[in-house]
Amino acid sequence: MIEIGVDFGGTKIEAAALAPDGAFLSRVRAPNPGSYDAAIRAVRELVEEAEGQAGGQGTVGVGAPGSVSPRTGLIRNANSTYLNGRRFREDLETALGRPIRLANDANCLALSEAVDGAAAGAASTFAVIIGTGCGGGLVVNGLVVDGANGIAGEWGHISLPWPKPDEVPGPSCWCGQCGCLETWISGTGLQHDFARVSGRELKGAEIVAAAKSGDADAAAAFERYVDRLGRALAMVVNLVDPEAFVFGGGVSNAEDLYARLPAAISPYVFGDAWTATLAPAKWGDSSGVRGAARLWRAGQKVS
Numbered sequence: 001m002i003e004i005g006v007d008f009g010g011t012k013i014e015a016a017a018l019a020p021d022g023a024f025l026s027r028v029r030a031p032n033p034g035s036y037d038a039a040i041r042a043v044r045e046l047v048e049e050a051e052g053q054a055g056g057q058g059t060v061g062v063g064a065p066g067s068v069s070p071r072t073g074l075i076r077n078a079n080s081t082y083l084n085g086r087r088f089r090e091d092l093e094t095a096l097g098r099p100i101r102l103a104n105d106a107n108c109l110a111l112s113e114a115v116d117g118a119a120a121g122a123a124s125t126f127a128v129i130i131g132t133g134c135g136g137g138l139v140v141n142g143l144v145v146d147g148a149n150g151i152a153g154e155w156g157h158i159s160l161p162w163p164k165p166d167e168v169p170g171p172s173c174w175c176g177q178c179g180c181l182e183t184w185i186s187g188t189g190l191q192h193d194f195a196r197v198s199g200r201e202l203k204g205a206e207i208v209a210a211a212k213s214g215d216a217d218a219a220a221a222f223e224r225y226v227d228r229l230g231r232a233l234a235m236v237v238n239l240v241d242p243e244a245f246v247f248g249g250g251v252s253n254a255e256d257l258y259a260r261l262p263a264a265i266s267p268y269v270f271g272d273a274w275t276a277t278l279a280p281a282k283w284g285d286s287s288g289v290r291g292a293a294r295l296w297r298a299g300q301k302v303s
């Protein structure tokens, strides 16, 4: 059976058809049209185009921002805000004339990497997205752990653990709280921290590059970043102790991260020995579309 995945991103929408062995049969993309009815149409057209090129119909899984409220069935917390309060899954089902499965982008990243990516063979995988925002997704024994209320893995909106005096209460977050991980360890958080301390304006990727080339302000900001990310991941270790951590999003391209994180995590782990795989997503930007395609695999319980 062909598996179709759709990655519904803020700027573009991608659809891909995967063969049972994971090979790409087709990939098509279009810009996010920025309004609801046009987005439903765009997804339908992309799925039909992907299927036309692949030569058959498939199951359809969609990776979307935010999550579906189990109480109302409506999308909440999506950064493509026109999705919020909509029955996105049902409307896609009507447009495509078949059942659709939906999961957030971090869950799709975790599933993709657990099936045949950087976490292949690991019994438990925690995926982290450190880009414009900050998200988390958990896969255990090949299954997405969505939680009783669809909230599992919403790691970006936990406060920074083991805070230092100057980190409290922390920057205010769009979710209404202060000091959420997203305000510290997203690419945007790195950018704001750098600006606050140095008075200079650089983007996340520029700070990482400047740190590498010896800029003292940038190196200090990256140092603070690694320490904060280490604490945030140690909290996940103490709660779930996953075998593998995989990373997506812009900041995950900072190669230095993977050599430095173990020393940043270990001091906060409540145990005498700790090891885990820490790696960037093997499938890079394609992890979202590949994970979405896998949402129809046996046993998945997602909306």
Ligand SMILES: [Zn+2]
Binding pocket: 156, 157, 173, 174, 175, 176, 177, 180, 182
């Ligand atoms: Zn928050």
